[in-house]
Amino acid sequence: MTSIETVRVGRRTLDVHRPDKVLFPASGSGKEYTKSGLVAYYRAVAPFMLPHLRGRPLMLERHPDGIDGPQFMQKNTPDHYPDWIERVEVPKEGGTVVHPVCANTATLVYLADQACLTFHRWLSKADRTDLIARPDRLVFDLDPADGGDFASVRQAARLLGELLDELELPSGLMTTGSRGLHLVVPLVRRHDFDGVREFAADVADTLAHAHPDALTTEVRKKDRGDRLYLDVQRNAYAQTAVAPFAVRAEPGAPVAAPISWRQLDDPRLDAQRWTIADAAEQGRANPWAGLMNHGRSLGPARRLLRSRRG
Incomplete structure (x- = not known):
């Protein structure tokens, strides 16, 4: 029988399926993390991450069997996704694509339950059709x-x-x-x-x-x-970049983390300096402090x- 963990996120109650599923096996370069741990991480960083996602078409990097299994990149929003998840239809060559948009913590949790490890975002917003091709x-x-x-x-x-x-x-x-x-x-x-x-x-x-x-x-x-x-x-147009605070499909669950220019001189700094174990602390430090506004x-x-x- 498939195990389910129920979590309350704002006004919504969501099911996390197979919460003990190991997505990041323990290795010499990092500890083990389960789907439940991924969900907890995205809930923790939601206040810092969501401002970088709202209004933007997303490409989802999904790993249903963890980082050692097959992956696929998802642009189109499946019909079975709940109707409260925002969608945006954007032009592409030969037609359109209906991308998911992450506007709230519940969406982050739902997509983490779908084994979406990494959120890749557009560099433009889709809130106005006349500005979709004008990046911010x-x-x-x-x-x-x-x-x-x-x-x-x-x-x-x-x-x-x-x-x-x-x-x-x-x-x-x-x-x-x-x-x-x-x-x-x-x-x-x-x-x-x-x-x-x-x-x-x-x-x-x-x-x-x-x-x-x-x-x-x-x-x-x-x-x-x-x-x-x-x-x-x-x-x-239609290219993406990894979103701030997104988890990467690498051993140890490293995270894309905004940093200050002063932190560039930190001898501990490398591309995988932060993981889901401590990236929320970096978010609370607010290294960009309104810069993107x-x-x-x-x-x-x-x-x-x-x-x-x-």
């Missing part, structure tokens, strides 16, 4: 080169942050829970994805030109050598970048 986030993805270490990621983040400061664009850092860091810039919803990606590419090119031995914008791996790739490809236009930054490049 710009993301630089910094992963170490093959064989590289996290020190190269730290260096790239510092250099990129300094350049963005010169361009008067506030930015936030986030460990990805996987290999590297994301550097996130809040935007006003004025520019389309093509314009945002073009600007991000210009910033990356400027930085790579200034530090050619350490950084590159070469798309082909064989042309990068041991240089860190400044990846701006997520800045496109104040988007910037790219117009002034473009002019400053042109002036800098001569």
